[in-house]
Amino acid sequence: MPKVGMQPIRRSQLIQATLEAVDQVGLSDASIAYIARVAGVSNGIISHYFQDKNGLLEATMRHLMAALSGAVRQRRSTLHDDTPREHLRAIVAGNFDDSQVSGPAMKTWLAFWAASMHQPSLRRLQRINDHRLYSNLCCELRRAMPVDQARSAARGLAALIDGLWLRGALSGDAFNIEQALHIAYEYLDQQLAKAEDSNVGANSFAKGSAAAPFNTPGQTSDLLSD
Amino acid sequence: MPKVGMQPIRRSQLIQATLEAVDQVGLSDASIAYIARVAGVSNGIISHYFQDKNGLLEATMRHLMAALSGAVRQRRSTLHDDTPREHLRAIVAGNFDDSQVSGPAMKTWLAFWAASMHQPSLRRLQRINDHRLYSNLCCELRRAMPVDQARSAARGLAALIDGLWLRGALSGDAFNIEQALHIAYEYLDQQLAKAEDSNVGANSFAKGSAAAPFNTPGQTSDLLSD
Amino acid sequence: MPKVGMQPIRRSQLIQATLEAVDQVGLSDASIAYIARVAGVSNGIISHYFQDKNGLLEATMRHLMAALSGAVRQRRSTLHDDTPREHLRAIVAGNFDDSQVSGPAMKTWLAFWAASMHQPSLRRLQRINDHRLYSNLCCELRRAMPVDQARSAARGLAALIDGLWLRGALSGDAFNIEQALHIAYEYLDQQLAKAEDSNVGANSFAKGSAAAPFNTPGQTSDLLSD
Amino acid sequence: MPKVGMQPIRRSQLIQATLEAVDQVGLSDASIAYIARVAGVSNGIISHYFQDKNGLLEATMRHLMAALSGAVRQRRSTLHDDTPREHLRAIVAGNFDDSQVSGPAMKTWLAFWAASMHQPSLRRLQRINDHRLYSNLCCELRRAMPVDQARSAARGLAALIDGLWLRGALSGDAFNIEQALHIAYEYLDQQLAKAEDSNVGANSFAKGSAAAPFNTPGQTSDLLSD
DNA sequence: GATGAATGAGTGTTCATTCAT
DNA sequence: CATGAATGAACACTCATTCAT
Numbered sequence: 001m002p003k004v005g006m007q008p009i010r011r012s013q014l015i016q017a018t019l020e021a022v023d024q025v026g027l028s029d030a031s032i033a034y035i036a037r038v039a040g041v042s043n044g045i046i047s048h049y050f051q052d053k054n055g056l057l058e059a060t061m062r063h064l065m066a067a068l069s070g071a072v073r074q075r076r077s078t079l080h081d082d083t084p085r086e087h088l089r090a091i092v093a094g095n096f097d098d099s100q101v102s103g104p105a106m107k108t109w110l111a112f113w114a115a116s117m118h119q120p121s122l123r124r125l126q127r128i129n130d131h132r133l134y135s136n137l138c139c140e141l142r143r144a145m146p147v148d149q150a151r152s153a154a155r156g157l158a159a160l161i162d163g164l165w166l167r168g169a170l171s172g173d174a175f176n177i178e179q180a181l182h183i184a185y186e187y188l189d190q191q192l193a194k195a196e197d198s199n200v201g202a203n204s205f206a207k208g209s210a211a212a213p214f215n216t217p218g219q220t221s222d223l224l225s226d
Numbered sequence: 227m228p229k230v231g232m233q234p235i236r237r238s239q240l241i242q243a244t245l246e247a248v249d250q251v252g253l254s255d256a257s258i259a260y261i262a263r264v265a266g267v268s269n270g271i272i273s274h275y276f277q278d279k280n281g282l283l284e285a286t287m288r289h290l291m292a293a294l295s296g297a298v299r300q301r302r303s304t305l306h307d308d309t310p311r312e313h314l315r316a317i318v319a320g321n322f323d324d325s326q327v328s329g330p331a332m333k334t335w336l337a338f339w340a341a342s343m344h345q346p347s348l349r350r351l352q353r354i355n356d357h358r359l360y361s362n363l364c365c366e367l368r369r370a371m372p373v374d375q376a377r378s379a380a381r382g383l384a385a386l387i388d389g390l391w392l393r394g395a396l397s398g399d400a401f402n403i404e405q406a407l408h409i410a411y412e413y414l415d416q417q418l419a420k421a422e423d424s425n426v427g428a429n430s431f432a433k434g435s436a437a438a439p440f441n442t443p444g445q446t447s448d449l450l451s452d
Numbered sequence: 453m454p455k456v457g458m459q460p461i462r463r464s465q466l467i468q469a470t471l472e473a474v475d476q477v478g479l480s481d482a483s484i485a486y487i488a489r490v491a492g493v494s495n496g497i498i499s500h501y502f503q504d505k506n507g508l509l510e511a512t513m514r515h516l517m518a519a520l521s522g523a524v525r526q527r528r529s530t531l532h533d534d535t536p537r538e539h540l541r542a543i544v545a546g547n548f549d550d551s552q553v554s555g556p557a558m559k560t561w562l563a564f565w566a567a568s569m570h571q572p573s574l575r576r577l578q579r580i581n582d583h584r585l586y587s588n589l590c591c592e593l594r595r596a597m598p599v600d601q602a603r604s605a606a607r608g609l610a611a612l613i614d615g616l617w618l619r620g621a622l623s624g625d626a627f628n629i630e631q632a633l634h635i636a637y638e639y640l641d642q643q644l645a646k647a648e649d650s651n652v653g654a655n656s657f658a659k660g661s662a663a664a665p666f667n668t669p670g671q672t673s674d675l676l677s678d
Numbered sequence: 679m680p681k682v683g684m685q686p687i688r689r690s691q692l693i694q695a696t697l698e699a700v701d702q703v704g705l706s707d708a709s710i711a712y713i714a715r716v717a718g719v720s721n722g723i724i725s726h727y728f729q730d731k732n733g734l735l736e737a738t739m740r741h742l743m744a745a746l747s748g749a750v751r752q753r754r755s756t757l758h759d760d761t762p763r764e765h766l767r768a769i770v771a772g773n774f775d776d777s778q779v780s781g782p783a784m785k786t787w788l789a790f791w792a793a794s795m796h797q798p799s800l801r802r803l804q805r806i807n808d809h810r811l812y813s814n815l816c817c818e819l820r821r822a823m824p825v826d827q828a829r830s831a832a833r834g835l836a837a838l839i840d841g842l843w844l845r846g847a848l849s850g851d852a853f854n855i856e857q858a859l860h861i862a863y864e865y866l867d868q869q870l871a872k873a874e875d876s877n878v879g880a881n882s883f884a885k886g887s888a889a890a891p892f893n894t895p896g897q898t899s900d901l902l903s904d
Numbered sequence: 905g906a907t908g909a910a911t912g913a914g915t916g917t918t919c920a921t922t923c924a925t
Numbered sequence: 926c927a928t929g930a931a932t933g934a935a936c937a938c939t940c941a942t943t944c945a946t
Contacts, residue, residue: 006908006909006910007909010909025344026340026341026343026344026345027340028253028254028341029344031935031936031937032936032937032938033935033936033937041910041911042910042911042912043911043912043913043937043938044910044911044912044913044938044939044940045909045910045911046937046938047937047938047939048908048909048910049909052937052938053936053937053938107343107344110339110340110343111340111343113336113340113392113396114252114253114336114337114339114340114341115252115254115340116396117252117333117336117337117395117396118251118252118255118333119252123398126396127396127398130393130396130397152405152408152409155390155393155405155409156386156390156409156412156413158389158393159386159389159390159392159393159406159409160382160385160386160389160413161389162388162389162392162393163384163385163386163387163388163389163390163391163392164381164382164385164389165389166339166385166388166389166392167356167381167384167385167388169343170339170342170343170352170353170356171356172349172353179378179381180385182378183378183381183382183385186382187382187386187413190416232926232927236926257918257919257920258919258920258921259918259919259920267927267928268927268928268929269920269921269928269929270921270922270923270927270928270929270930271926271927271928272920273920273921273922274926274927278920278921279919279920279921458929458930458931459930462930477796478792478793478795478796478797479792480705480706480793481796483914483915483916484915484916484917485914485915485916493931493932494931494932494933495916495917495932495933495934496917496918496919496931496932496933496934497930497931497932498916498917499916499917499918500929500930500931501930504916504917505915505916505917559792559795562791562792562795563792563795565788565792565844565848566704566705566788566789566791566792566793567704567706567792568848569704569785569788569789569847569848570703570704570707570785571704575850578848579848579850582845582848582849604857604860604861607842607845607857607861608838608842608861608864608865610841610845611838611841611842611844611845611858611861612834612837612838612841612865613841614840614841614844614845615836615837615838615839615840615841615842615843615844616833616834616837616841617841618791618837618840618841618844619808619833619836619837619840621795622791622794622795622804622805622808623808624801624805631830631833632837634830635830635833635834635837638834639834639838639865642868684905684906688905709939709940709941710940710941710942711939711940711941719906719907720906720907720908721907721908721941721942722906722907722908722909722942722943722944723905723906723907724941725941725942725943726905726906730941730942731940731941731942906946907944907945907946908944908945908946909943909944909945909946910942910943910944910945911940911941911942911943911944912940912941912942913939913940913941914938914939914940915937915938915939915940916936916937916938916939917935917936917937917938918934918935918936918937919932919933919934919935919936920932920933920934921931921932921933922930922931922932923928923929923930923931923932924928924929924930924931925927925928925929925930
């Protein structure tokens with residue numbers, strides 16, 4: 001059985017098993033023995049590839065974060081145009097990527113958040129993640145509005161994303177991505193529209209965000225209503 | 227030492243100790259022994275007043291829920307007027323009541339949410355709580371907009387509330403109530419404004435979200451009351 | 453089963469079980485489970501009365517040290533006369549007390565000594581013990597000889613006691629107390645005789661110990677310098 | 679990398695690593711992984727050169743014993759004269775050879791002694807070692823005194839050597855070889871002197887050990903300096 | 905010859921729970 | 926009422942050993 005060069009394979013295998021285990025029984029009952037059983041390996045192997053259980057959990061969280069980053073990055077790399085709106089929609093959509101709203105992912109994220117409040121290593125990761133979303137949003141929003149307004153909008157949009165995600169996770173049902181996107185996109189457009197309004201008269205929408213049509217309630221509604 | 231009629235005192239004492247313990251070391255490390263130590267009582271007494279540890283946790287969650295309900299109810303009972311906006315603002319504000327955004331409360335809520343994903347008794351409570359917020363919001367929103375729109379707005383507002391709360395909890399810093407209220411109130415007003423626009427039929431004067439009027443309490447109330 | 457006031461009983465019971473366990477299988481195989489089985493109690497009880505295994509081992513070592521102290525003290529309190537020789541013989545004999553040369557005691561002492569080289573808590577106790585023997589010997593020897601000579605004799609006598617004890621322990625056979633005492637007493641008498649010889653000319657051998665002349669630096673230095 | 683004829687090199691390398699490991703963390707924490715890390719080799723190689731961990735420990739103990747034998751043998755092969763006293767002094771000095779009183783050696787010896795009480799393979803070695811010292815001493819002492827007296831003196835001298843060694847090991851400080859030699863030599867001379875005294879009148883000191891002069895301080899000093 | 909992947913039994917310890925006092 | 930003694934299963938983790946490469 002033992003082979004060389006198994007490290008990346010085993011690590012991935014164990015991270016997947018961790019997600020499954022947390023999905024099935026929750027983080028507190030996802031013992032090393034349980035995870036090893038799910039992965040179909042022995043208990044001891046976890047210490048072999050990760051220093052300890054915490055190392056495995058940290059790696060699992062990093063995995064989720066990497067998936068999130070990848071989902072966002074991919075969407076941002078294939079935009080129709082370079083407007084802030086498109087970028088922001090990509091960021092929003094990336095946060096509702098399948099990799100993030102699957103049962104295992106949602107339960108694990110939630111468990112990690114709770115655990116991060118008292119576990120320095122997870123806390124560090126969580127803060128990085130939190131800040132990355134806010135930072136990404138803020139950066140794009142600033143292209144369409146003053147900095148203070150951008151900050152506020154970023155806070156609101158980040159909260160809305162996390163809140164939709166959280167309530168989706170807690171609902172127990174499958175995550176309704178379309179619904180979440182609709183609500184978040186609407187919020188985004190409202191923020192952009194508000195910025196646009198403030199700009200009227202000094203037609204500085206050149207650099208702008210938000211093309212006119214988006215602000216037409218009728219169309220928007222039609223397009224997004226589900 | 228033993229006295230009669232200690233039950234409510236002891237129960238409250240143990241619930242407070244649970245909140246403190248979760249705040250200090252997290253739910254997973256808040257053992258019965260730890261909680262008992264914090265409460266200054268013996269280990270065995272917890273089984274005496276609550277069936278088991280789960281009973282204590284459930285009671286603690288009920289305590290938080292009751293505090294939330296009370297915070298909302300109190301605000302709704304002292305409104306300046308009976309407009310949906312005022313009610314909704316009261317609901318929002320109630321969710322950011324001191325009892326809900328204190329360190330112990332936030333950590334315990336978060337831990338309970340995570341635990342509720344795999345613990346039926348907590349799950350039941352959490353669903354009641356989730357639904358209550360949505361339901362309260364939806365009920366008032368329906369007074370200002372069509373039911374579909376109200377549902378969507380309720381979902382968005384509930385998500386925003388939870389998201390603001392969540393990000394506040396995870397930030398590690400003291401919760402910035404004002405900032406959260408500002409963002410949530412703005413969202414609320416935007417939703418009400420949108421409804422208003424749709425309602426005007428012909429003269430939907432602004433294209434938009436049109437800030438000014440809404441911020442004038444008097445006018446806003448007049449406009450939105452139905 | 454559970455009763456109040458069991459602490460001293462259980463502690464003693466567990467210390468005895470530790471001695472038996474170490475006697476039977478050695479310190480490294482004397483697991484908590486084994487000790488608990490020997491004591492006829494559950495595994496968990498050890499953590500209840502001692503913080504952890506180390507606490508139990510430390511308590512066991514303290515027990516042996518207390519037995520040693522007691523054995524010496526008892527002999528010194530019932531001496532025929534107050535001469536240094538009698539005191540020193542009592543100290544020597546106390547070190548070969550039944551409580552110290554029984555199989556369990558010898559094996560446990562030896563195991564503790566080895567463990568003390570890398571375990572601070574045990575090391576502290578061992579150093580206290582080592583120093584106590586040397587100090588006791590030195591104190592009495594000084595009544596019969598100059599300080600430098602007394603120190604050297606104390607080192608020799610302490611080493612001889614420990615060596616006799618060690619070789620007895622390692623022999624595997626029952627400890628031959630008489631033989632050990634004979635050898636140690638002989639060494640003691642030789643040291644005292646040597647001191648006496650040096651004293652000749654200033655007939656102060658009356659009470660046997662005789663102080664003053666020995667403290668003459670010149671002589672002492674010459675004789676003992678090494 | 680793999681070469682032929684590596685066996686003696688690897689074995690020596692691993693034995694040295696074992697001594698280092700025991701010196702650093704103690705026998706109980708000197709796991710195969712730790713020893714392998716110290717030696718800079720893989721875990722599995724230990725089983726390759728020694729049957730198992732016990733094989734490695736046994737080999738390490740044999741190494742120490744061989745070093746001790748060598749230290750004694752070397753000294754006995756370069757004596758000024760063939761008197762028992764010189765031989766005995768050589769034996770004593772060999773026991774305090776640098777190879778025996780270094781930190782790693784002392785800690786490993788002590789650990790092996792403790793372990794030998796419950797491990798047949800180590801026990802066998804330890805008994806051989808113990809007996810060798812006694813036997814060597816006794817053999818030479820018999821040249822200077824009657825057999826009973828020689829046995830007793832051998833027991834005493836062996837105990838004194840081991841005791842000095844033990845207390846040196848436990849002290850934590852560097853071993854004071856000079857001091858130990860002084861005490862042991864003195865004991866030896868006392869024993870030889872005693873034998874000589876018993877012999878007076880039947881001037882059989884011819885084969886002897888040289889009696890009277892030893893109690894003459896001046897001469898003693900000369901004789902003991904080395 | 906040498907590696908390191910893999911095992912699974914065993915470790916000390918923690919814990920919720922029970923119950924005699 | 927309240928205590929804390931007692932249990933024993935479960936936990937994360939370590940370890941000597943095996944063996945395919």
